[in-house]
Amino acid sequence: MATVTNQPMNSKPMSGAPLPQSLAYLTQIDQLIIKQKVELLEVLTGCETQNKYEIFNSLNQQIYYAKEESSFCMRYWCGPNRGFIIHITDNDGQEVMTLTREFKCCAGCCWCADACCGFLLRVEAPPGNVVGYCKQRTSCCALHMDLLDAAMQPLFKIWGPCCPCQCICCPSDINFPVKDINNPDKVQANIAKMWAGAMREMLTDADTFGVTFPLEMDVKQKATIIGAVFLLEFIVFETQKNNNQ
Numbered sequence: 001m002a003t004v005t006n007q008p009m010n011s012k013p014m015s016g017a018p019l020p021q022s023l024a025y026l027t028q029i030d031q032l033i034i035k036q037k038v039e040l041l042e043v044l045t046g047c048e049t050q051n052k053y054e055i056f057n058s059l060n061q062q063i064y065y066a067k068e069e070s071s072f073c074m075r076y077w078c079g080p081n082r083g084f085i086i087h088i089t090d091n092d093g094q095e096v097m098t099l100t101r102e103f104k105c106c107a108g109c110c111w112c113a114d115a116c117c118g119f120l121l122r123v124e125a126p127p128g129n130v131v132g133y134c135k136q137r138t139s140c141c142a143l144h145m146d147l148l149d150a151a152m153q154p155l156f157k158i159w160g161p162c163c164p165c166q167c168i169c170c171p172s173d174i175n176f177p178v179k180d181i182n183n184p185d186k187v188q189a190n191i192a193k194m195w196a197g198a199m200r201e202m203l204t205d206a207d208t209f210g211v212t213f214p215l216e217m218d219v220k221q222k223a224t225i226i227g228a229v230f231l232l233e234f235i236v237f238e239t240q241k242n243n244n245q
Contacts (some may be wrong), residue, residue: 019219022064022090023219023223025063026219029215031210031211031212032055032056032226033055033208033209033210034053034054034066034211035054035055036052036206037052037053037054039206047076048075048076048079050068050070050075052066052067052068053066053151058203063090064096065089065091066087067089068084069084069087070082070083071085079238080234080238083101083102084101085100085101086099096127097126097223098123098124098125099124100121101119101120104117106165115164118135118138120135120136121134121227121228123226130149131149131150131223132149132155132220133148133149134231135147136231136235142161142162143176143232143236144158144159144160145231146181147221148222149224154181154190156180156181156224156225157181158177158179158191158228159179160174160176168212173192173193173210175191176192176193189211189212189217191209191211191223191225191229191232192211192212193208193209193237194208194226207233211229214241217218223238
């Protein structure tokens with residue numbers, strides 16, 4: 001698989017400082033594919049392992065790698081509701097983004113997410129520099145999420161479908177449009193859960209997502225949308241696979 005090793009430098013500032021070279025690469029793209037790696041140990045034993053992901057551009061070149069950090073006890077006892085840190089690194093091993101979701105007892109219920117039960121994911125890009133948050137919101141059944149800036153001010157809103165299911169009879173992509181916070185009819189970006197094939201879907205919990213956003217979108221907002229992919233992955237699809245098992 002091709003990789004991008006010499007990512008273009010861009011002088012666009014973030015918080016008054018130049019972007020790191022690998023993070024500045026986000027200014028050059030409008031599409032990403034995020035593929036969860038199949039873990040053989042997990043397939044054979046059913047024991048949840050730390051998730052790993054490969055992130056590609058539209059030319060199928062790998063640009064980032066993501067790995068979950070969580071304890072065995074958290075994965076075993078809390079399943080998809082566990083706390084975790086996702087470390088996103090470039091192809092040289094430099095960490096460019098850190099996504100953190102703290103464990104919250106009894107969190108995940110969509111009926112009372114605006115109270116104490118909503119998950120919150122913090123996005124740092126680069127690590128140590130908070131650029132945004134992804135916050136689960138109350139809903140009847142569908143995923144409802146707000147994307148916030150570093151000051152916790154709303155930027156975008158995501159409403160998922162009421163039945164985000166895929167099967168061999170219904171292999172269509174499941175879309176999670178990212179909408180303007182003030183104009184729900186205006187779609188600013190899109191996250192799609194892509195059908196990965198019958199065998200992969202049935203035998204593993206390894207998911208594939210496509211992300212599209214405007215080329216000119218601010219890098220901080222792009223990073224926050226990438227963070228939203230991982231939050232909805234755990235809230236919706238990790239939970240589905242865990243329930244099925």
